[in-house]
Amino acid sequence: MVKCKTKITQNELDALIEIQLLSKKNKKKRKTIIFSITTILLLVMVYVSLHLERRVNFLENGVKSITSVLSSAVMIPFKAFNSEKNVDQSESYTIQKNINKSLESEIEELKDTLSLNKTFTEYECINATVLTRNKNYWLNTIIIDKGLDNNIGMDMAVITKNGLIGKIVKVYKNSSEVKLITADDINYKVSVLLSTESGDYYGVLSGYSKNSKLLKIKGVDKDSNIKVGDKATTSGIGGIFPKGVYIGEVEKIKEDKYNLSKVVYIKINQDFNNIHYVTVLKDRK
Numbered sequence: 001m002v003k004c005k006t007k008i009t010q011n012e013l014d015a016l017i018e019i020q021l022l023s024k025k026n027k028k029k030r031k032t033i034i035f036s037i038t039t040i041l042l043l044v045m046v047y048v049s050l051h052l053e054r055r056v057n058f059l060e061n062g063v064k065s066i067t068s069v070l071s072s073a074v075m076i077p078f079k080a081f082n083s084e085k086n087v088d089q090s091e092s093y094t095i096q097k098n099i100n101k102s103l104e105s106e107i108e109e110l111k112d113t114l115s116l117n118k119t120f121t122e123y124e125c126i127n128a129t130v131l132t133r134n135k136n137y138w139l140n141t142i143i144i145d146k147g148l149d150n151n152i153g154m155d156m157a158v159i160t161k162n163g164l165i166g167k168i169v170k171v172y173k174n175s176s177e178v179k180l181i182t183a184d185d186i187n188y189k190v191s192v193l194l195s196t197e198s199g200d201y202y203g204v205l206s207g208y209s210k211n212s213k214l215l216k217i218k219g220v221d222k223d224s225n226i227k228v229g230d231k232a233t234t235s236g237i238g239g240i241f242p243k244g245v246y247i248g249e250v251e252k253i254k255e256d257k258y259n260l261s262k263v264v265y266i267k268i269n270q271d272f273n274n275i276h277y278v279t280v281l282k283d284r285k
Contacts, residue, residue, distance in 0.1 A: 116159065116161065116279045117279075120242070120279075120281055122242075122283075122284060123242065123281040123282060123283060123284060124151075124281075124282040124283075124284055125279050125280070125281065125282075126146055126150055126151070126152065126279065126280040126281075126282055127277065127278075127279050127280075128144040128145055128146040128150075128176075128277070128278050128279070128280060129144065129145045129276065129277055129278075130142050130143070130144055130145075130275055130276055130277070130278065131143045131144060131145050131175060137183075138273070139180060139182040139183065139184070139208070139210070139272055140179065140180060140182075140183040140184060140185070141166075141169075141177055141178060141179055141180060141183065142166075142177075142178050142180065142275060142278075143175055143176070143177055143178075144158075144175060144176050144178060144278060144280075145174065145175055146174075146175070146176060146280060147171055147172045147173050147174045147175045147176050148171055148172065148173050148174075149173055149174055150174075151282060152168060152171050152176050152280055152282075153168065153171065153282070154168055154169070154170075154171060155167055155168060155169075155240045156168045156280050156281060156282055157234075157240070157241045157242060157245060157280070157281045158178045158278050158279070158280050158281075159245055159278065159279050159281060160270055160275065160277070160278055160279065162246070162268070162269040162270035163245060163246035163247050163248065163268070163269065163270060164181060164190070164234060164241065164245045164246065164247050165178070165180055165181060165270055165272070165275065165278065166178045166179050166180040166181050166183070167179060167240060167241070168280065176280075178278070180272060181205060181208070181215065181247075182208040182215075182272050183208070184208075186206070186207070188206075189204050189205065189206055190204070190205035190234065190241060190247075191204060191205075191234065191235040191236070191237040191238050191241070192204065192205050192217050192232050192233070192234065192235060192247060192266075193232070193233050193234065193235035193236075193243075194217070194220065194224070194226055194230055194231075194232050194250070194264065195230060195231050195232075195233070196224070196225055196226055196227065196230045197225070197227075198225040199225075201220055201221050201224040201226060202219075202220070202221075202235055202237070203217040203218060203219050203220040203264060204217065204218055204219050205217055205247070205266075206218045209265075212265070213267075213268070214251055214252075214265040214266060214267055214268075215232075215247070215248060215265065215266040215268060216263060216264075216265060216266075217232065217263065217264040217265070217266055218256070218261070218263055219261050220261055220262040220263070220264050221261065221262070222255065222259070222260060222261050222262050224262060226250060226253055226262065226264060227250065227253075228249075228250050228251060228252065228253070229249055229250060230249065230250045231246070231248075231249055231250075232246075232247040232248050232249065232250065232264075232266045233245060233246050233247055234247065242281060242283075245281075247266060247268065248266040248267050248268040248269060249266065249267050250264055250265070250266060250267075251265045251266060251267040252264075252265045253265070
């Protein structure tokens with residue numbers, strides 16, 4: 001067996017050394033490049049991430065703002081509706097309450113009117129309903145739903161549970177006109193009896209004050225011992241009004257301008273602005 005011995009020249013050795021050095025340099029460069037690229041990619045990713053986050057936050061905030069505005073805009077009519085609904089319900093309740101109160105008042109008034117049949121037994125009591133009244137002469141007259149067909153006649157007294165309110169002045173087939181004691185008519189007179197602890201005194205109802213809401217009784221004896229709170233009723237003198245129909249109570253007393261008699265002012269219990277039911281007194285004779 002023949003052994004061959006290979007001899008490497010100096011030039012070849014230098015070449016090998018140079019190749020190894022170049023290889024090491026290339027590895028370092030590759031590492032540097034890879035590191036640089038990796039660093040750049042990381043920076044880009046961080047930037048993109050932050051940028052996207054800002055955009056997302058911006059969009060999110062924008063969506064939230066728009067949603068909030070739209071929500072508020074949508075809720076406005078509902079809030080208004082609910083508010084209006086609450087107001088309507090409140091107004092409806094108030095109206096219904098007033099209606100119920102008015103109905104209860106009318107029912108009580110009707111009951112009291114019917115009870116008068118037991119009080120004035122010597123008279124035929126004809127119960128009637130107020131049909132209408134003139135707004136320009138509100139305290140002068142009323143129209144009731146009873147007339148000739150119900151045996152209503154002229155000058156019949158008309159009363160309520162609170163006392164005398166007037167007399168019949170016009171009669172039609174199915175209705176009648178009542179002149180109220182509050183009427184602005186100087187010729188409308190009613191004989192009045194004032195009952196006191198010391199005795200009875202007479203006077204004439206001759207006027208009504210809209211401001212004080214008091215009836216004026218003239219011609220009362222100047223020496224009469226009339227006090228506030230004494231009762232005033234119809235005297236029966238004259239034959240038109242039956243005796244003893246309640247009118248009101250004494251509110252104040254004055255001397256007349258000639259100091260010959262007293263003027264007595266009567267407070268009435270009847271609310272003449274609200275009359276719904278009345279009773280006409282017809283003499284049974």
